[in-house]
Structure formats: C-alpha cells, structure tokens
Amino acid sequence: MRNRINDFALKLANVNGTGSASANGLLMQAIFRMGIPVSGKNLFPSNIQGLPTWYEIRVNKNGYTARSLDYDLMVAMNSQTYARDIQEVREGGYLLYDSSWPLDPALLRADVHFLGVPFAQLCNDNFRDPRERILMKNIAYAGTLVAALQVDMEIVAALLEEKFAGKKKLSESNTRALRLGYDYARDHFDCPLPFYLEKMDANSDKILIDGNTAIALGCVYAGATVAAWYPITPSTSAMDAFKVFCEKYRKDPETGQNNYIIIQAEDELAAIGMVIGAAWNGARAFTSTAGPGISLMNELLGLAYYAEVPAVIIDVERVGPSTGMPTRTQQGDLLECAYASHGDTKHILLFPSSPAECFEFAPVAFDLAERFQTPVFLMSDLDIGMNDWVVPRLKWDDAYQPDRGRVLSLEEIENLPKFQRYTGEDENQVAPRTLPGVHPKASYFTRGSGHNRFGGYTEIPDEYQEVMDRLLKKHKAAAGFVPAPIVHRRPEATFGVLTLGGCDPAVREALDLLAELGAVGDFMRVRGFPFADSVESFLAEHEICFVIEQNRDAQLRSLLTLETNVPKDKLRSILVYGGFPLSARHVVNGVLEEFGLERKPVFVAASRPTGEVPMEE
Amino acid sequence: MPSIVKPVATHPSLQRNDLGLTIRDYEGTMSTLCAGCGHDSITAAITRAFWEVATPPHMLAKLSGIGCSSKTPAYFVNGAHGLNSAHGRMPPIATGANAANRELVYIGISGDGDSLSIGLGHMCHAIRRNVRMVYVIENNGVYGLTKGQFSASADVGSKSKRGDPNRMAPIDSVLLGLSIGATFIARSFSGDKEQLVPILKAAISHRGFALIDVISPCVTFNDHEGSTKSYLYTRQHDLKATETDFVPPASEILAQIGQNGAVNVSMHDGSMVRFKGVPPNYDPTNRGNVMDYLEEHQGKGEVVTGLLYLDESVPDMHEMNKTTGIALTKVPYQKLCPGAAALHRLQEDFR
Numbered sequence: 006m007r008n009r010i011n012d013f014a015l016k017l018a019n020v021n022g023t024g025s026a027s028a029n030g031l032l033m034q035a036i037f038r039m040g041i042p043v044s045g046k047n048l049f050p051s052n053i054q055g056l057p058t059w060y061e062i063r064v065n066k067n068g069y070t071a072r073s074l075d076y077d078l079m080v081a082m083n084s085q086t087y088a089r090d091i092q093e094v095r096e097g098g099y100l101l102y103d104s105s106w107p108l109d110p111a112l113l114r115a116d117v118h119f120l121g122v123p124f125a126q127l128c129n130d131n132f133r134d135p136r137e138r139i140l141m142k143n144i145a146y147a148g149t150l151v152a153a154l155q156v157d158m159e160i161v162a163a164l165l166e167e168k169f170a171g172k173k174k175l176s177e178s179n180t181r182a183l184r185l186g187y188d189y190a191r192d193h194f195d196c197p198l199p200f201y202l203e204k205m206d207a208n209s210d211k212i213l214i215d216g217n218t219a220i221a222l223g224c225v226y227a228g229a230t231v232a233a234w235y236p237i238t239p240s241t242s243a244m245d246a247f248k249v250f251c252e253k254y255r256k257d258p259e260t261g262q263n264n265y266i267i268i269q270a271e272d273e274l275a276a277i278g279m280v281i282g283a284a285w286n287g288a289r290a291f292t293s294t295a296g297p298g299i300s301l302m303n304e305l306l307g308l309a310y311y312a313e314v315p316a317v318i319i320d321v322e323r324v325g326p327s328t329g330m331p332t333r334t335q336q337g338d339l340l341e342c343a344y345a346s347h348g349d350t351k352h353i354l355l356f357p358s359s360p361a362e363c364f365e366f367a368p369v370a371f372d373l374a375e376r377f378q379t380p381v382f383l384m385s386d387l388d389i390g391m392n393d394w395v396v397p398r399l400k401w402d403d404a405y406q407p408d409r410g411r412v413l414s415l416e417e418i419e420n421l422p423k424f425q426r427y428t429g430e431d432e433n434q435v436a437p438r439t440l441p442g443v444h445p446k447a448s449y450f451t452r453g454s455g456h457n458r459f460g461g462y463t464e465i466p467d468e469y470q471e472v473m474d475r476l477l478k479k480h481k482a483a484a485g486f487v488p489a490p491i492v493h494r495r496p497e498a499t500f501g502v503l504t505l506g507g508c509d510p511a512v513r514e515a516l517d518l519l520a521e522l523g524a525v526g527d528f529m530r531v532r533g534f535p536f537a538d539s540v541e542s543f544l545a546e547h548e549i550c551f552v553i554e555q556n557r558d559a560q561l562r563s564l565l566t567l568e569t570n571v572p573k574d575k576l577r578s579i580l581v582y583g584g585f586p587l588s589a590r591h592v593v594n595g596v597l598e599e600f601g602l603e604r605k606p607v608f609v610a611a612s613r614p615t616g617e618v619p620m621e622e
Numbered sequence: 623m624p625s626i627v628k629p630v631a632t633h634p635s636l637q638r639n640d641l642g643l644t645i646r647d648y649e650g651t652m653s654t655l656c657a658g659c660g661h662d663s664i665t666a667a668i669t670r671a672f673w674e675v676a677t678p679p680h681m682l683a684k685l686s687g688i689g690c691s692s693k694t695p696a697y698f699v700n701g702a703h704g705l706n707s708a709h710g711r712m713p714p715i716a717t718g719a720n721a722a723n724r725e726l727v728y729i730g731i732s733g734d735g736d737s738l739s740i741g742l743g744h745m746c747h748a749i750r751r752n753v754r755m756v757y758v759i760e761n762n763g764v765y766g767l768t769k770g771q772f773s774a775s776a777d778v779g780s781k782s783k784r785g786d787p788n789r790m791a792p793i794d795s796v797l798l799g800l801s802i803g804a805t806f807i808a809r810s811f812s813g814d815k816e817q818l819v820p821i822l823k824a825a826i827s828h829r830g831f832a833l834i835d836v837i838s839p840c841v842t843f844n845d846h847e848g849s850t851k852s853y854l855y856t857r858q859h860d861l862k863a864t865e866t867d868f869v870p871p872a873s874e875i876l877a878q879i880g881q882n883g884a885v886n887v888s889m890h891d892g893s894m895v896r897f898k899g900v901p902p903n904y905d906p907t908n909r910g911n912v913m914d915y916l917e918e919h920q921g922k923g924e925v926v927t928g929l930l931y932l933d934e935s936v937p938d939m940h941e942m943n944k945t946t947g948i949a950l951t952k953v954p955y956q957k958l959c960p961g962a963a964a965l966h967r968l969q970e971d972f973r
Contacts, residue, residue: 212972226959226965227959228958229958230722230950231718231722233714254964260946261944262946264946264958266939266940266943268717268721268939271744274711275713275714275717275744275747278717278718279714279718282705282714282719282720283718283719283721284722285715285718286719286723286726287722288950288951290718290721290722305707305708305711398969399965399969400962402962403962405959407955440703441703441719442680442681442703442726442949443680445678445700448702448703449703449704450695450696450703451705452705
C-alpha cells in the first residue's frame, strides 16, 4: 500500500458530556503545531450530556480544509451511533473501537479495517474514580491516534503540560491515559497507518481561533464600550470572550474601574434597545445574537433605521425556522436581516468567511454604522463562530482611528444658526447628528414616528417621502463602503460561481476539482450588502452563475434578483442546509449535475493537485 | 406626535434659578393632548422640578415609549435631547443611554399600557438593575390613543365609559416595585403639584431607579362615574401617607434640625429628603412596613400617595458594574484599543 502523508480525514463519534471535546481539541491543536494545514468541525447536539456528538478532523498539505465527507478513520466511541458511523468509513478505511466488549458481527464491513483497543478495560484497570475512568478513555484514544497517525509525541506532551500547568494530579492521569492508548497501539498494530502525519511548516504565521473569539476581539479593538445581549446558542461564546478580553484590556490599571459595560438583558428586544440607547448617546455599542434574537429585534431595528441611530448586531446564524437546530449551522437569516422590521427598510450586512474576517470586519461594522447612522449586521454562523479555524495571524494597524461619522462638535454647534436633524446631508446622504449632553441648541426629538427633514413630526406625504427617499439613497451609497467582493478568475472559465461567508473554502476547493474535470468557473465571494457594482458586472459577464449558500430558499439568490438587474433564470442554486458545514463534494456534484455530467459520489478530493495516488492495499 | 411651537416671551420679572434660567427655559412645545388631561399637569410639575433643582437643560435626556403619556417629553425642557421610542421599550433604551453616559440626568415618561402591559418585563428589569433615572408612569387606567380599552392598572369593578366593569385584578406598579426591589417608590396625583414637585426633586437626586406612579385622569375616556381613576374618585380617596421636603445639598446643615416625628434620609448626592406628617408606625425605609400599610389602606379603596419607600443604600447599575466614573463616551479611544503589540502577544495563546 502506498502511503498518504498529511492528507486524510478522521471522524470521532462520541457521547456529549463525557469529556471528548478536550481530547479531540488536543489532537487538532497538536496537528496544527506540527505545521500541517488542518480543520476541526464539531458537530454537536443541543444538549449537555448523553446525546451523540461528532468531531471531524481534516488534514491536507495543500491547504484544502473544508469539511471532508470521506473518512479514512472513524473513531467509534458511541454505541448509539455505531451502525451509522461504520457506514461512513470510506472503502479501505479504518475503524477504531473499544474492544472491551465484543463487536456485533452484523456491523462488520469486509472493506474496512477494524482496530480494537480495550479502552474501558484499560481505564478501569488504571483509574479508580468512576468519572475519571470515563474521562480518561478519551485521552486514551487520543494516545492511540498519536501512535496510529504519528502525531508528534513531544508536541502532545507539551500541550498537556500547558493545559494542566499547576494541576499535577490531572497532568499525571492524562499523561498516563495517553500512554495507555499509545502503547497498546504500538504493541498491537502496524503504526503508523498508511495515512499519517509528517511535520510541515505551513502554520508559522497562523493561529488557531474560532470566529466568536475573533469577533469579540474585533469589538474590543473597534472601541466598543457598551454590549447588551441575551444568551443564545451559538453566539453566547462571543459575549463570553468579549468579557474575558475586557477584563484583560479594559480595566483601568490605576483605579480598577471598567472602561466597558456588558448588560445581560431580559430578552433580545431589550438587548437591541440598549444598543440603540447607547449609540444614540454616542457610544460604540453592539449586541450578539442568532436568528431567533433577530426576529425579536425586528421592531426596534426599524426605529434605528428610521431615526438613523447606529447599531451593530452580530448574528451567529444557526438552523431555523423557529427554534430549529440551535447547534447546527446555516445561512438562513439573510433576508430576515436585509429587510428587518416592518415598512420599507434596508440594512447593511457584512459576510465574514472566517475568524480572520470576523476580526477584520468588526471595526468595519462600527465604522459603517456610525458613518451611515444605521444598523449594521455582522453575519457569522455556527461553523465560523464555534469551530477552531487555522487562519493567518490577526493584524492590527495602530494608525486606525474609528470613523465616528458626522457628529457635530460643541464648536460646530455654537457656530450653527439652528440645528435641524435631517438636513445638511453629504454626498452619501448622511445628515449630521448631535449627541445629548453637549449643548442645548443641539437638542432634538428623536422619533420613530413620521418626521420631516427637520426632525419634526409630520403626516404630510411629501415631507414623509422626502426622508424615506433619502434613506434609500443613503443605503445605496453604502455599497461603495462595504468590503469589496473577492474574485478569482480563470482564463478558460465558462460559468461563474457566487457564494458568501463560510462556504468559501469548500467552494474554492470544488472549483479546483471541477477545473481538473474540465468544468472551469470563475469565483466571487460577496462580502457585503448592499452589493457593490462589481457584483452586478460579474453576474452580467457569465451566462450561468451558480449561487452557493446554506439555506433552503436560496436567499442570496433572491437578494441578487431583488437588488440587481440579473435575469432570474441565469442563477442556478446549489443549496446545502441540513446543518453541517459545506463540503466541496456538494458543490462539485451540484455543478456536474447542472451540466448533465456524472456525479462523483466519492472522490479523493484535495490530494489530486499534487499527484497523490489513492490509497491501495 | 404633532407639536406646536410656543412663542418665546419671557417677562423680565420672572424668577431665575441657580443657572440664571427662568421656568420658560424648561418648557417644551405646546401640548396636543386633550384639554384637561392629567398628563399636562404632570408636565408642568416636571418643568417646575427641573427648573427648581437647576438641571442644565442639555444635561437632561428625556425618553418615552408610545401612548399619550409618551408624547409628553416634547412638552418640557426643549434644550434636552428626547427619544420617543417604541411601545414599552423605553426602559431598555434608557438603560443603554445611561450605560453610555452616566453623567446625564435621565427621565423616562411612560403610561400604564406602556409600563404595565407591553413593557412590563422591561420596567421590572430596569428596576432590578437600579438604573439611575426618574421613571414616571402617567397612570390613567385606560388606553387613550386607541380610544378607551382598559389597561392593566384598571381596578376590579372600575367601569369603562360604556359601563362595562373590569373584572381582572390590576397590576399595581407600587406593590410590584416593592416586591422586586425598587429603591424609590412614590405615588402621586396629577392634580396635586404641591406633592408631586418635591417627589420629582427627590427622584432626580436618587441613587438609582426612582419609580413615580402618578394617577392622571383621562378626561376623554376614564373620568366618568364608576371609574376609579377619575379626578373625583382620586380626590375623594386620596390618602397622603407621607409629605416630603426635598432639601438640596447646600441647605443640609439646616435640615438636620429634625422635626418631631420626621424621618430624614440622606441622599447619595448630599441632599436630603425629609418625610414629615408620616403616620404612626410608618417607616418609609422599611419595605415590609410599607407593604403592610399599602395592603391595609388600598384594601379599603384608598389611593395612598406620597414618597412611599426609599432606600439609598443600593448601588446603581454603574456602581454594580464598577464602571469608570466618567461617561464611557468620554474615554479616549487610545484607552479602549489594546494596540498591535498586545494583539501580537495575545496570539501566542492561539497557537
């Protein structure tokens, strides 16, 4: 059998609440430290203990780290899902199981290698505490994988040491459990397996970070001082991270006082209300939520839009409608956010594709919210927000100054004969605002009721329309300020592919694979709404454009047909919305099907570009 | 809310406050409420209170929700920013505004529909957070702008204009406030400016959330015979449990010469509230005691008014949060952004 180095995928099937997450994270981090491109996808239930949970690790020396559907190795630690898990192993692949109990022969597969390690037995023999026996099984299988995949043992030992610094007993038991699994594998199997790891140097300028942490850090760097939120999966860890960073960076070293405030609101209606109140007063304020929270915020989003008050809303999307699947990923809030609230409204949306862009776009969101005096949605999702991604080191330019938009200073107010809120608009249709507490001459009455350009109440059609028409022009002007689309063209391209957000790695990989199969396409990833002019021209350039997104109703496609002149029938949807991250195979098959070509049920995805040969016995 | 600009004409003999401003400087636009509306009397009391304590107009922020009551911030202190928000949502918006800038004085004007139905949860949580603000419920027991539906504060047996009696128990903001830890609770009557102005002044000095429920008869939909929120009913059943004097900080020494039976409470800003004419065994700083008194007298159909409960010992939202003493909006950006070097160091943790 030919060996495959740094190119495989494994899936770990566990029961949630048993401590598997830390073992899986340990493996992923160790591979990252070996300098190899890697991704980890946590496919977890909306539950605290007892339900099935999976973790997928994909290693790829060429940097293709979208979710793989071809598992070379299944670590089957959950008897509830065993029957399904074994079906997912690729032909010729491996399955690692706990051989403390005999395996049901009905579940065997002739084309899969079975590796049995008596994890429960080993742990029962070596640990006394019942809880410890369960927890250490995870570290024991990690040990087996260290041997089987040739994970650098020094790196693993160093990680354990860092993790349990100052906790001697824990450190000892973990090291012992790791060794149990490792030694058993070395004694009983040919290690390493035909696919294994070798150190590379692809990660020296990379970090391992999830999007929620990155977005929170971005909010700290953007100068946000007021955060209001209501706990909701999958955005909760964003506010948790914001708190941690604020405790680190926002405590006055002399007084011990806080240069921030985080308010856990009574609901999302209140959370957005607090953001609006704080922003009206001149603070950079934000909330973080998910689709159900946006549903509740709709009412006051209309107020912020109409009264022209900045607001930043982080939406970490999950599967809807209703409660949906809170721990699964989707891009199902596009239309909800684009037109949130009753009446005529349009909002600015930003679509980061990775934790790196989460960090980068956070200050952009605040700048745009204040520049355009309007709500801005920073649209992440569960895959970006809660999974660890390998991304380039985050960069910060110390020359950055927040764009506070048009806010009149005391001096400007004093020199003004009279302040009238919605007059004096600039080329972007933005009128200057004033903040409370500066000067009595600058006071005005902010209202969500009908108002004229002077800020006064009105029920007169022309006066009402004048303001509404300016708001529409203002929204359009924002198209030139949202992050520009990312475009990758190929000389021989015969079609276009347009996507957004976390679809990015899968779509890029798919386009590489399709090009090899003779189907060559151009790539565009939109990064903001309203759409830049280049989106319209990209659509115009191609006879057929695939729109790839993670929702049932083709919401991005709808948005494109509503907001550009593209003929509807030119746009072909590829939709994956079951709740797990997109894989290149979904995209390849979608495109092949459209062109009447044969679907490829399994392909050796990313190994191809460098001429790697498929595994053989 | 339509507004009509008032002519600015100031008589030279008008009295001036410590800032040299006359009461005209604390007025707003002309009211568009019905003639005789209780809310206009409350507006007059608010205007008077801010003038008397000499709040710089631009240092006041006025917030409201939706309803007749919520129109009124336009009718006082023109020099203050106002925010007329959405139905029931004023408390969170005020909370956020206060979070951003703790240096301003906040007044929220709400109604019984706004605060006791659609925004009940928000009000309760603003109370729990002890957000420093004056919170006025202009309580008329009825929805005015939608023409006469009962509100949640309507008493059992109170009759609508068409004669239908209300059968559901009322939500009483005073009892509710007591039960969830409100730190300043008052009830007054729009027709009693003498009582209301000192209460408002005390509320402005309060350390946290000051809840003032003001019975404010709706002359159009709820001032008829059989209503328990009418002028006549309120006058006939008004039981003044306490009378209060507000003593500003400068006069403190004088105020400490207590009167017989008076309870003096030192306010957080150095001023003092003196309760006088308090009934025997009534302690406005004792929650249980106040609760018992209210149960007894409200059970008899009496409308108990006055500054009923006061606790200056509870920290407000910012004190609980240990927020910096200045407005967060005044903290320079350089202090907020950790900078590139810190980011570089931090990322060693992400390896």
